[in-house]
Each structure stands twice: as C-alpha cells, then as structure tokens.
Amino acid sequence: xxxxxxxxxxxxxxxxxxxxxxxxxxxxxxxxxxxxxxxxxxxxxxxxxxxxxxxxxxxxxxxxxxxxxxxxxxxxxxxxxxxxxxxxxxxxxxxxxxxxxxxxxxxxxxxxxxxxxxxxxxxxxxxxxxxxxxxxxxxxxxxxxxxxxxxxxxxxxxxxxxxxxxxxxxxxxxxxxxxxxxxxxxxxxxxxxxxxxxxxxxxxxxxxxxxxxxxxxxxxxxxxxxxxxxxxxxxxxxxxxxxxxxxxxxxxxxxxxxxxxxxxxxxxxxxxxxxxxxxxxxxxxxxxxxxxxxxxxxxxxxxxxxxxxxxxxxxxxxxxxxxxxxxxxxxxxxxxxxxxxxxxxxxxxxxxxxxxxxxxxxxxxxxxxxxxxxxxxxxxxxxxxxxxxxxxxxxxxxxxxxxxxxxxxxxxxxxxxxxxxxxxxxxxxxxxxxxxxxxxxxxxxxxxxxxxx
Numbered sequence: 001x002x003x004x005x006x007x008x009x010x011x012x013x014x015x016x017x018x019x020x021x022x023x024x025x026x027x028x029x030x031x032x033x034x035x036x037x038x039x040x041x042x043x044x045x046x047x048x049x050x051x052x053x054x055x056x057x058x059x060x061x062x063x064x065x066x067x068x069x070x071x072x073x074x075x076x077x078x079x080x081x082x083x084x085x086x087x088x089x090x091x092x093x094x095x096x097x098x099x100x101x102x103x104x105x106x107x108x109x110x111x112x113x114x115x116x117x118x119x120x121x122x123x124x125x126x127x128x129x130x131x132x133x134x135x136x137x138x139x140x141x142x143x144x145x146x147x148x149x150x151x152x153x154x155x156x157x158x159x160x161x162x163x164x165x166x167x168x169x170x171x172x173x174x175x176x177x178x179x180x181x182x183x184x185x186x187x188x189x190x191x192x193x194x195x196x197x198x199x200x201x202x203x204x205x206x207x208x209x210x211x212x213x214x215x216x217x218x219x220x221x222x223x224x225x226x227x228x229x230x231x232x233x234x235x236x237x238x239x240x241x242x243x244x245x246x247x248x249x250x251x252x253x254x255x256x257x258x259x260x261x262x263x264x265x266x267x268x269x270x271x272x273x274x275x276x277x278x279x280x281x282x283x284x285x286x287x288x289x290x291x292x293x294x295x296x297x298x299x300x301x302x303x304x305x306x307x308x309x310x311x312x313x314x315x316x317x318x319x320x321x322x323x324x325x326x327x328x329x330x331x332x333x334x335x336x337x338x339x340x341x342x343x344x345x346x347x348x349x350x351x352x353x354x355x356x357x358x359x360x361x362x363x364x365x366x367x368x369x370x371x372x373x374x375x376x377x378x379x380x381x382x383x384x385x386x387x388x389x390x391x392x393x394x395x396x397x398x399x400x401x402x403x404x405x406x407x408x409x410x411x412x413x414x415x416x417x418x419x420x421x422x423x424x425x426x427x428x429x430x431x432x433x434x435x436x437x438x439x440x441x442x443x444x445x446x447x448x449x450x451x452x453x
Contacts, residue, residue: 006134008137026047032144043104065084076129079122083116306345308381322356322360330356330360330368339372341379351423351424383443
C-alpha cells in the first residue's frame with residue numbers, strides 16, 4: 001500500500017528552548033519509524049543546527065514551524081520541512097550555504113517565496129524497519145501526540161550521560177590499545193629475533209647453494225665433455241665398423257655365388273646365417289652413425305618447398321614391400337595436390353618411413369594408416385596402427401636410446417624412434433605418441449607450414 005506525505009508531528013520553533021525540544025522530538029520520530037541510533041543523532045543534529053541558525057540570524061520567531069512526515073512510494077522516506085520567515089534581502093543561495101547540514105541527510109533543499117522560506121530535508125528509512133503501513137503510521141502519530149517532551153535540563157543530562165559513556169568507552173579502548181601495543185612490541189621483538197635467525201640460516205643456505213651450483217656446473221661441464229666424447233666415439237666406431245661388416249657381407253655373397261666352388265647344404269646355411277647377422281650389424285652401425293650425427297649437430301636441413309602428395313606416394317611404394325602379412329592393410333591417405341610444406345625432404349621422408357616400418361612390424365592384423373592434416377599453421381603427419389599399443393608409462397621411454405617395449409616381438413636396435421624425434425626437432429617440430437594398450441598406437445609429427453629461420 002502506498003501513502004504519500006503522511007504527517008506525523010508538527011512543532012513550533014520560537015525560542016531557544018524550542019531548539020532542545022525539536023532536537024528531542026526529532027530523535028523520537030526517527031526512532032519511531034525505525035532509524036538506528038547513529039541516524040537518529042544525525043537528524044537531531046541537523047534540526048539543532050537549523051534551529052540555532054534561524055533563531056539567531058534571519059527569521060521572525062512567530063513564523064517558524066517544523067513538520068515531520070513519511071512518504072512511502074518505491075521506498076519509505078522521512079521528510080522534515082521547516083517553514084520560516086526570512087528578513088528582506090536574504091537569498092535562497094545564502095540560506096543553502098549557511099545551513100551546512102546536507103552531509104547529515106540524503107536530500108537537502110531550500111525553497112523561498114518572498115519573505116517565506118521552506119527548508120526541506122529527507123533521509124531514507126532502512127528496510128530493516130519493516131513495512132510502514134497506514135495503520136502503523138497512525139499508531140506512531142498517536143504515540144508522538146501523547147508523549148511529553150522533556151525539559152532542556154533533562155536533554156542535557158541525557159547528553160552528559162552519553163558523553164560520559166562515550167568517554168568511558170574511549171578510556172577502555174585506550175587501555176586496550178595500550179595492551180595491544182605492548183603485545184605488538186613483544187611480537188615485534190620475537191619477529192626481529194626470528195628474522196635474524198632466518199637471515200643467518202638463509203645466508204648459510206645461500207653459501208651451500210652457491211657451492212652446490214659450482215659443483216653442478218663442474219659436473220655439467222664434465223657431462224657435456226663425456227657426451228661429446230661418446231658422440232665422437234660412436235661416429236668413429238661406426239665408421240671403423242662399417243668397412244669390415246660390409247666386407248663380411250660381400251664375402252658371404254661371393255661364397256654363395258653360383259660361379260664359386262659348390263658348397264654343401266650345411267655350409268650354405270651357415271654362410272646365410274653369417275650374412276644375415278652381418279646385415280643386422282650393418283643396420284645397427286648405420287643407426288649409431290645417424291644418431292651420432294644428430295647429437296653432434298652436424299646435420300643441417302636443406303630447406304625447400306615439398307609436395308606432400310609426392311612424398312606420400314614414394315613412401316607407399318617403399319613400405320608396401322614390407323607389408324607381408326595379408327591380415328595387415330597399408331592405407332596411405334594422399335593429401336591434396338596443393339598440400340605443400342617447407343622442410344627437408346630427405347629428413348622428413350626418413351622420419352615417416354621409420355614410423356611406417358615400426359607400424360608394419362608390430363601390427364599383426366588390422367591396418368597401418370598414414371594421414372596429413374593442416375590447421376593453417378601446422379601440419380600434423382600421423383601414422384596410426386591397430387597393434388598392441390604402448391602403455392602410458394612407457395610412451396616417453398620408447399624415445400630413449402636402445403629401449404625396447406616389453407612384450408613386443410624382437411627385432412630392431414631401439415635407435416629408430418630416438419633418431420626420428422631428433423630429426424623432427426631439427427625440422428622445427430615435434431614427435432609424440434598417443435593411445436593405450438589394446439587400441440594401437442598413433443605417432444604424430446607436427447611441423448610448422450613455414451618454419452622460423
């Protein structure tokens with residue numbers, strides 16, 4: 001229900017004693033409609049300031065009246081209007097500047113008509129006061145009409161009691177503050193001692209860290225030297241081993257050549273075993289030599305624009321010879337004719353060939369599939385199979401040198417995937433593996449369309 005401008009109390013303002021009464025009744029009205037103590041004091045102070053100014057400056061005493069009313073629309077508002085006479089020459093602006101009480105209320109305005117001025121101020125009633133229905137406002141109005149105002153002495157006595165209570169509270173707060181300061185001082189002393197102790201321990205730790213860093217740096221230098229020595233050893237040993245192994249292969253071929261002296265069946269079988277072992281040894285030597293080159297940084301990519309369709313066609317032809325199981329299908333999804341990547345064709349072909357060979361080697365049935373996808377910035381060249389898969393905890397170990405996944409069929413040196421990942425890194429990309437055991441494996445080479453120089 002909406003009630004606009006419901007008067008609650010009217011008072012005259014003629015003498016100094018009326019100022020005390022207006023202040024007192026203003027607090028009563030504010031309390032009756034639901035204002036908290038602080039807001040009651042603010043409204044009473046505003047009325048007191050207005051009353052003192054009007055009695056001492058501009059008004060004719062017999063023409064002043066104070067009206068308290070409540071306006072209830074979107075929200076409830078307590079409105080206080082002071083109607084007073086003003087002396088000739090007193091302007092509305094002068095009244096507004098002289099009555100510096102706007103900070104105590106929500107709205108403050110002065111309306112002047114000749115020698116009569118209306119000072120209007122309002123403050124929103126808090127929602128916690130509850131709904132101000134007409135019935136409730138009537139009860140408030142009746143209660144205010146029957147109450148008797150206290151004398152100025154009673155008002156001053158109450159104010160003195162409030163001041164004494166505030167003073168006592170201030171003293172208690174001062175004592176509490178002094179106690180807290182003492183505790184804070186003790187705490188600061190403890191913190192200072194702890195800070196000193198921690199600083200000493202930190203200095204000692206820093207000295208230990210510096211010493212450890214120096215030791216680690218020394219070990220890092222020695223580790224790099226050992227790694228370089230290992231790389232040089234692998235390269236030199238591979239070169240030295242390649243010649244005799246190649247000679248063994250050549251001699252074994254000569255021995256089984258039809259134009260040579262005839263051999264018994266057992267001799268021919270033994271020579272075939274020698275030649276097969278030599279071929280495996282040569283593959284291992286070649287892998288070691290390739291890995292040594294990659295680690296030493298002697299491989300420099302030769303950049304050119306490569307048509308992926310031609311690369312995929314070449315790989316299909318070379319890998320088809322390895323697809324000896326009829327249960328395994330080799331699927332090479334050729335890219336669009338316009339698919340071009342800037343890379344090193346030899347190194348890229350080596351990486352993809354290695355992945356295709358691994359897929360065909362470890363897949364007993366199903367398919368080995370090679371695809372290429374481009375998102376505008378990166379090429380994703382993926383080789384997936386339906387083999388036994390790789391456990392998640394082993395998906396990084398397969399890129400370690402000489403590591404073989406347990407349970408896979410024997411064969412290989414364990415150097416193909418580490419070398420392929422190093423080549424992918426040289427080409428500015430990555431090589432990763434996905435999938436879980438029983439669902440096959442998927443190796444993805446991600447390369448930028450245009451690598452950074």
